[in-house]
Amino acid sequence: MAEVLVVVEASASAGVKKVTLEMLTIARALGTPSAVVLGGAGAAAAFAEKLAEYGAEKIYAGEGDEVDGYLVAPKATVVAELVKSVQPAAVLLASTQEGKEIAGRLAVKLDNGLLTDAVALDADGTATQGIFAGSAVVKSKVTKGLPIVTIRPNSTTPVAAPAAGTVEQLTVAVSDTDKLTKVVERVAEKKGSRPELTEASIVVSGGRGVASADNFKLVEEFADLLGGAVGASRAAVDSGFYPHQFQVGQTGKTVSPQLYVALGISGAIQHRAGMQTSKTIVAVNKDPEAPIFELADYGVVGDLFKVVPQAADEVRKR
Ligand code: FAD
Secondary structure, X not given: OOEEEEEOOEEOOOEEOHHHHHHHHHHOOOOEEEEEEEEOOOHHHHHHHHHHHOOOOEEEEEEOHHHHOEOOHHHHHHHHHHHHHHOOOEEEEEOOHXXXXXXXXXXXXXXXXXEEEEEEEOOOOOEEXXXXXXXXXXXXXXXXXXXXXXXXXXXXXXXXXXXXXXEEEOOOOOXXXXXXXXXXXXXXXXXXXOOOHHHOOXXXXXXXXXXXXXXXXXXXXXXHHHOOEEEEOHHHHHOOOOOHHHEEOOOOEOOOOOEEEEEOOOOOHHHHOOOOOOOEEEEEEOOOOOOHHHHOOEEEEOOHHHHHHHHHHHHHHO
């Protein structure tokens, strides 16, 4: 079976991201998954166990300062050279800012088609993409070259399938034009006690109805009580109630937790795009006509400032 290259998303602090495990799971339908780790020296060894557990037969290590010391361009070059040498059946990348940029550059280098934001991929390379903020789906196929596809986080449930995970060092040869933008400093995101938003199994999000940055403490406290992550609507972010990296939706993060709690969120289509695949959705809104109730499994029509403290009391009793 031909190899399917999965470009790994991982970080030293968070380890291998869930989306990578999803891609390794999806890749198995098209061939034998191989992981491609692009980072500083020793990155592949650090992630090898997890990657092998989820089906990576080979782990290609594109490591060192030439890759890690610059922005995305050298990574695309390394993957392009690898594609030329192993002739894989497909290349999968995460639909993240970096994944999409590598994918775009890779497609240009190989004069190849590209599909972004797929939520499923068939064995013949047909991708399913959500369009119009997820309100319709399109099935598409690359017509020139191999399928280069970016996969949206939370598209599938990762399934372990232990494989050899043999690490193979790549010779990294990048050109001067790949080095036009250099990393000057890296500042690790402050790691709190809450789970990462896109990986959390419980997310409690606040919207404009929360009414102020101060009031977001209520959202945070409820999330902490449930052991969940905190999210926010764009209206809440734009109003300065909560930082942008927590925005859920079309122009924010995509989440698919077991439980999504929407507090004071109307349920606009662009917000739904980032959370509608959550397993159970609970909404608290004082407007019985709010569109979020069309989507919610459980809805409470009421003032969140009364409902949330009561719900928190009930949770504490258990
Ligand atoms: P509102 O729509 O103002 O809703 C607030 C809700 O709170 C109302 O339903 C109200 O009844 C309720 N409420 C008020 N007070 C209380 C109370 N005390 N108790 C209970 N309920 C109360 N939005 C996103 O969220 N994410 C995105 O990624 C995103 N991307 C976008 C991209 C584009 C191109 C565009 C055009 C828009 C995008 N939006 C996005 C914005 C989106 O259209 C909505 O404007 C936004 O989601 C509304 O946020 P909200 O529900 O918090 O606010």
